[in-house]
Amino acid sequence: MKANQKTWAGLAFGGLFAVMTTGLILSASVSAQGNTSAAPAGSMPTLDPSKLPEGVASRGARTYQATCTGCHGVVGASTQAMFPRLAGQHATYLTEQLLILRAGIRPSQIMNRVAAKLSDQNISDLAAYLSAQKVGDAWTGQNAALAGEGAKIFGGGAPERGVIACAVCHGGQGLGVNSLSIAVVRHQSPGYATDVMHEFQKLGTTGTPQSTAMYLEMKPLSDHEIDALSAYLSTMP
The missing domain is CATH 1.10.760.10 (Cytochrome c-like domain)
Incomplete structure (x- = not known):
């Protein structure tokens, strides 16, 4: 090379x-509080991927089917050209993108609202599930x-x-x-x-x-x- x-x-x-990735996530001025589902009321959700719990693919499948199939397809292999395919995407990349979408750092009218409802555990689970799927x-x-x-x-x-x-x-x-x-x-x-x-x-x-x-x-x-x-x-x- x-x-x-x-x-x-x-x-x-x-x-x-990616509009912004690890460099922005790790330098953001927020407190990493671990899993937001267990964080004290009013605390900031983490932007640090290393603070997330381990993902469970089977649990991510349930979250995905309940939240994401309308746009991204049954297993993340969207058949609608306007929506990205997520099947087979790397877990590191998916995690980072969901974190900055949840924080509103990466603007998206739809995904900011969707990601805002996800806990740290949800994000890890979704990344584990989607990364295990076959690329479309x-x-x-x-x-x-x-x-x-x-x-x-x-x-x-x-x-x-x-x-x-x-x-x-x-x-x-x-x-x-x-x-x-x-x-x-x-x-x-x-x-x-x-x-x-x-x-x-x-x-x-x-x-x-x-x-x-x-x-x-x-x-x-x-x-x-x-x-x-x-x-x-x-x-x-």
């Missing part, structure tokens, strides 16, 4: 769908030529414009890295992928190193190139 690629990979930005199958109906363009960006980047290959961090198969909270992007919902990449283009450089890395990665890309990446991610062979 070239030196500049190592530098980018070392940022360990939390994948295509490839999406159909995508433009093959467009996906081919996206494959070139994913695998080779656009070095002349400072765009590194997405595969440097997310891996050649788009499976990310659990230990670094780098998200699985393989067979992600095409509409959601497009929307979030456009969101990254608006972030600027005032956030965490992770969010800044994604801003710099997305900023040079045209709408057509983002559509191409989305088509490829959703149909990766």
Whole structure:
């Protein structure tokens, strides 16, 4: 791996769908109180993933079926292009995202309300359940030529414009890295992928190193190139 690629990979930005990840969580000025279900009234819920209890997948399955299936599908493999697929996503990434969604640090009209009702135990259980599921199958109906363009960006980047290959961090198969909270992007919902990449283009450089890395990665890309990446991610062979 070239030196500049190592530098980018070392940022360990939390994948295509993180606005803010570990760097923000661990520096947030809140008190980690452990499991919110047992925390004293009025105490702040934790933002530190290390303070969460161990997750139980069977319990997470019950929470998921009661809370999440309407948007994300029966086992997290959404069939609606506007909603992200969660099946097979890394537990580290899921935990971090649910924590910042619960705290309102990552804005989402729907998910802020949903996550606000989750205890620390709920979050750990959901992460354990979803990470154990199989990544969903490839999406159909995508433009093959467009996906081919996206494959070139994913695998080779656009070095002349400072765009590194997405595969440097997310891996050649788009499976990310659990230990670094780098998200699985393989067979992600095409509409959601497009929307979030456009969101990254608006972030600027005032956030965490992770969010800044994604801003710099997305900023040079045209709408057509983002559509191409989305088509490829959703149909990766």
